[in-house]
Amino acid sequence: MPALDVAGEFETIETLLRPLAHPEWGRGLVDDVAVLPSRPGYDLVLTKDAIVEGVHFLPDDPLDTVARKLLRVNLSDLAAKGAEAFGYLLACAWSERCGWPEREAFAAGLAQDQARFGVFLMGGDTVKTPGPAAFSLTALGWVPAGGAVSRAGAEAGDLVFVTGTIGDGLLGLQAARGQLTLDPERLAFLIDHYRQPTPQQDFAEVIAAHATAAADVSDGLVADLTHIANASGVAIDLKLDSLPLSAAARAWFEARVDPQAALEDLATGGDDYQIVFTAPARLVETLRREADRRRVRLTLLGEVRVGAGVTVSYGGRPLTPGRAGWTHG
Amino acid sequence: MPALDVAGEFETIETLLRPLAHPEWGRGLVDDVAVLPSRPGYDLVLTKDAIVEGVHFLPDDPLDTVARKLLRVNLSDLAAKGAEAFGYLLACAWSERCGWPEREAFAAGLAQDQARFGVFLMGGDTVKTPGPAAFSLTALGWVPAGGAVSRAGAEAGDLVFVTGTIGDGLLGLQAARGQLTLDPERLAFLIDHYRQPTPQQDFAEVIAAHATAAADVSDGLVADLTHIANASGVAIDLKLDSLPLSAAARAWFEARVDPQAALEDLATGGDDYQIVFTAPARLVETLRREADRRRVRLTLLGEVRVGAGVTVSYGGRPLTPGRAGWTHG
Known part of the structure; x- marks a missing residue:
């Protein structure tokens, strides 16, 4: 027009x-x-x-x-x-x-x-x-043809993986807003991640070859895993303890008084643009090898089981859902 | 996000x-x-x-x-x-x-x-x-495959056609803004055209089969013909006298004191969503038959010749370009 x-x-x-x-x-x-x-x-x-x-x-x-x-x-x-x-x-x-x-x-x-x-x-x-x-x-x-990975293919027994690190999106936004106290180099890293996240393009062929379900982490790790759980009709257990952190996020994390709340914030913050996916347990070594070859950090976050929804645990203890952090505001 | x-x-x-x-x-x-x-x-x-x-x-x-x-x-x-x-x-x-x-x-x-x-x-x-x-x-x-019609295929000797009527887009906008005095039925027709123009979807296969170049009339008939002339490296002659008008546009036109200026307004107004296209002269009868079969009004507007740009004529006399109307404001 x-x-x-x-x-x-x-x-x-x-x-x-x-x-x-x-x-x-x-x-x-x-x-x-x-x-x-x-x-x-x-x-x-x-x-x-x-x-x-x-x-x-x-x-x-x-x-x-x-x-x-x-x-x-x-x-x-x-x-x-x-x-x-x-x-x-x-x-x-x-x-x-x-x-x-x-x-x-x-x-x-x-x-x-x-x-x-x-x-x-x-x-x-x-x-x-x-x-x-x-x-x-x-x-x-x-x-x-036929190879596009959906959110809907996760099966009980699959493991849950994520590429890269989680939380830099949320911390980057806070850094860009001037709300974060960290050393200048780490602030610059986080702001750069917020403004110019790096898509895991090199990992796409691994996803196409091996993942049963996948999503990019945009709404927040927990929300995006919930999309996968709902679409697949399965339950997903997520171990907060396993959350992969960048050096900058780790520096921030270590200054928190409540580590569990801090990890919850990072797991629900969004804007990470990593790939969270499920794959059969027998492929763990294959996936690690493919990730290493591409210099992509790969973290095992949890597992898929029969049931519904996402259960988040910390220190072996399941957390109660419904906190403000659980859905992205 | x-x-x-x-x-x-x-x-x-x-x-x-x-x-x-x-x-x-x-x-x-x-x-x-x-x-x-x-x-x-x-x-x-x-x-x-x-x-x-x-x-x-x-x-x-x-x-x-x-x-x-x-x-x-x-x-x-x-x-x-x-x-x-x-x-x-x-x-x-x-x-x-x-x-x-x-x-x-x-x-x-x-x-x-x-x-x-x-x-x-x-x-x-x-x-x-x-x-x-x-x-x-x-x-x-x-x-x-290979059949998408571009703006770039018009050749000297082709004729220029347009589907439907021209000017209802401009008059419809004026009607929707309450700037037009016409009987209520005609105002309603024009407002409806402005709000819900009808794409010439049924005519697409005729375009694919026979047109050498085509564009939809969105910027204005003269501007869209200029796009075709420039992309094809040809000149296009456009006869304003031939402009196809709806009954509502004709009623508006007949109340104008300067008919040439009125037609210029309609030919440069845009938002018509008709198809203007060029086709070899030998196809005139084929195109008329295909249009009749689809109950699409088809009007011969001018011709393509060697040269550059669009020449608009009225009553056999070429008009000077450069008027405010020539490029859509």
């Missing part, structure tokens, strides 16, 4: 976005559409996220990191399904603060991440908004 | 959006992704539009019509490429005014149009925004 400022829209597309376009399938962004040839033997996996200034990113977050985070959280969704990302469509609703330099920064952030993650812009839309800036991205990936 | 109000988001997905999901490829909206099997012999066509309250729709537009318009303008994009739509992903950023009844209306509007146009919801995201409501939709369609 026509926007208020078509000139700005055209220039943004011509100068900033066209260089990002897929050389063939994006049609140079001149055609309003992307055209994707069929790839026999593969399924196409699509995911779409929206982010709004003041809700999902901070008004003073640099726009290059906003763009990269938007792309990365969608790549994280694809990786958790075992899909190999190759492209994305993008809708930008630019706010008043998004002048030309901000749009340039946004496009530069995308360019950097396109090179890093091997994806191209396929098309989209750019408009102006009188309100806060908002962006929506539809990411596309391939997976061998 | 987690939103401020996850409870509302979950309920919106569970209760309002899940019934709209594609029974297989949408994975019941429980999986963050859609998984689309490959369809050998067909290309996938993707398009994405974003709309913002106060920019692309009016704050008092009912949300069922906002949802339907968003879906329809994307279906219009697909039809203009010759593609058969089958699904879409949707991102909703709900504003304060989008309570449960408004969200219900939004979903009900989508349900009506899904039944009418044969498409299903495949996935997406729903979040809240402190600003104006904003929505983004990614529509998906199939076209026989």
Whole structure:
């Protein structure tokens, strides 16, 4: 639909976005559409996220990191399904603060991440908004036919694993808001994780080959495990003691007076963009080997059993659900 | 990413959006992704539009019509490429005014149009925004491999056609804003066109079979023809006298003191969601027959010749470009 400022829209597309376009399938962004040839033997996996200034990113977050985070959280969704990302469509609703330099920064952030993650812009839309800036991205990936991992395949007896570390999303947000006291290097690490989480793209093929169910950790580890438990019709036991922490998160953790409450906070905080998944117990060694080869930290968090819901335990003792932390606020 | 109000988001997905999901490829909206099997012999066509309250729709537009318009303008994009739509992903950023009844209306509007146009919801995201409501939709369609019509194929000697009528988009916007004096029935027709334009979906296969270049009329007839002329490296002559008008637009037109200026307004107004396309002159009778069979009005508007740009003529006299109307404001 026509926007208020078509000139700005055209220039943004011509100068900033066209260089990002897929050389063939994006049609140079001149055609309003992307055209994707069929790839026999593969399924196409699509995911779409929206982010709004003041809700999902901070008004003073640099726009290059906003763009990269938007792309990365969608790549994280694809990786958790075992899909190999190759492209994305993008809708930008630019706010008043998004002048030309901000749009340039946004496009530069995308360019950097396109090179890093091997994806191209396929098309989209750019408009102006009188309100806060908002962006929506539809990411596309391939997976061998029938191989997309769902939330629904976990079976009693499976083990529960997670890649990377948990809690840096929550602590990163607090750090970005200036609410955290830690040494500067650790604060910088956490803020960087919050602004530019790294999707576990290299691990996607391991997920496709071995996971019975998987999700990316975006709502929070407990919430995302609950999605898996509900979709699979099983119970999941989660050992808080096993939570993998980064050095920065560990420094924060060691300064807490209530370690259990601290771990609960990290396990429910969200924005981690790791992959939590279930796999048959007999594959433990295979998974460790595949993770080592990719230099991905892999942690055994718990197990799947007959029943319903997620039971969180600490020091061998199950915790009562229903605390404020249990659902992400 | 987690939103401020996850409870509302979950309920919106569970209760309002899940019934709209594609029974297989949408994975019941429980999986963050859609998984689309490959369809050998067909290309996938993707398009994405974003709309913002106060920019692309009016704050008092009912949300069922906002949802339907968003879906329809994307279906219009697909039809203009010759593609058969089958699904879409949707991102909703709900504003304060989008309570449960408004969200219900939004979903009900989508349900009506899904039944009418044969498409299903495949996935997406729903979040809240402190600003104006904003929505983004990614529509998906199939076209026989290699058959997607671009803007770039027009050749000297081709003729220029348009489906339906031109100008109802502009007049509909004015009517919706209360700026138009016409009898109530005609006002209602125009407002309805503005709020719920009808994509020329049935004509997509004719476009795929016969058009050399095509676009949907969204920016304005002259602007969209300019896109075709530029992408194809040709000149296009457009006869304003031939502009097809609805009965309502004709009534408005006949009350104008300057008929040429009135036609210029209609030809540059946009939001018509018709298909403008070029085709070899020898196909005139075939195209008329195909249009008649589908009860689609088809109008010969001009011709393609060697050169560059769009020349608009009225009463056999070329007009000077550069008027305010020439690029959509």
